[in-house]
Amino acid sequence: MSFTILQRSRNGIRSLKVTKLGIMSLLTFAVTLPVITAVGGYQLAKYRGHIASVDQDTINDWRTQLADQRTELDKAKERSQKKLNALTARLGILQAHVRRLDAAGSRIANIAGIDANEFNFSQPPAIGGPEEPESVSSNSSDAEFLTLLDDLSSQLLSREQQLSAIESLVLDKHIGVESYISGRPITKGWMSSFYGRRTDPFSGRPAWHAGLDFAGKEGAPVVSTAAGVVSFVGDRHGYGLLIEISHGDGFVTRYGHNKTALVKVGEVISKNQQIAEMGNSGRSTGAHVHYEILKNGRQINPLRYVNRRSKS
Incomplete structure (x- = not known):
């Protein structure tokens, strides 16, 4: 069984003969094409959904890591601030102590009538001598801050030594007779x-x-x-x-x-x-x-x- 298809053109009438095998092939293709399209679309959609799922998991993981890093950064900032506050408080105490010692030393020197050039509390004491180099922290600001605290501690020690010397001078040279212990510690009784x-x-x-x-x-x-x-x-x-x-x-x-x-x-x-x-x-x-x-x-x-x- 076969079919003949006639088609008119400029060159005349053309004929196309379709056999039974050709018709069966066309029918088979027409029937299987939707099935192939449906299966291919399903697989493609499934594949794309899988890729999207992997990408979302990765993004969520990144977000979690960023949140953890942000928390650690906040904790590090808090620890650094506490250390800075403690060091700043220590520096303030040392500076206040130096000022009190300076005032006390100047007052005692004034009472004793000691030459101001001999114990000049407004100028740092003259010191010197060879020193061995020492390693410092890689953080220069921290090293400078700790050096400042060490310098203040040295100043305190120097002030205490000067005050001790002035005390001896006051008691031995200028108080004189008044340092002689006598009498009662009361006025009535x-x-x-x-x-x-x-x-x-x-x-x-x-x-x-x-x-x-x-x-x-x-x-x-x-x-x-x-x-x-x-x-x-x-x-x-x-x-x-x-x-x-x-x-x-x-x-x-x-x-x-x-x-x-x-x-x-x-x-x-x-x-x-x-x-x-x-x-x-x-x-x-x-x-x-x-x-x-x-x-x-x-x-x-x-x-x-x-x-x-x-x-x-």
Whole structure:
């Protein structure tokens, strides 16, 4: 079986003969083409969907990594800021300490009448000597900051040495007669306990008493028995509010159980100057002053110093 297709053209009528095999081939192609197209489209869509899924997972992973890195960066910034704040605070404390030492040194030098050119606190001390090079951090700013702190620490040490020298000059050369320990640490009152062995007022047992007690009214003046420099002000076990004054040549006087301190560490004190108000702080049964004298760190009997006359 076959078909003949006639087609008119300029050259006349042309004929095309279609056999049964050709017709079957066309029908087969027409039937299978939609199926092939559908299967191909499905596979293509599936492939594209798989690629898109992989890309999205990668993007999500990148986002997670970026978030983790951002968190670590924030933590690093926070740690750096804390370190910087701590170092800045340390620097501020050191600078304030230097200013206080400078002021105290200038004040003591002025009181002592020492030549300002001998102890000039406005100029850095002259120092020198060969030094070995040392390794520094790769972070130059950190190295410079730490160097600044080391320089300030060196300045503090230098100031303390200068003040110690000035203290000796003040006590040995310019205080003179006033550094002579004599008299009582009170202006009004009475001696209520002697130096040596006594009955402890709390336990009732024999105990050693390393000073003299002077009783009086709470708030009464407590005075220094000699000129010197205040070396300690604060609470101490058994003494309550305690004041210590250094008088040079190894002598130190102590005044315990005070109500209020009127002096501070580093202050230059003259003889008979009020340093505190009598109180009842610490291990005490009433308002009084516990008075001690130390020679080279050892407590001695203050009685002969209390009874001796002042130098004229």
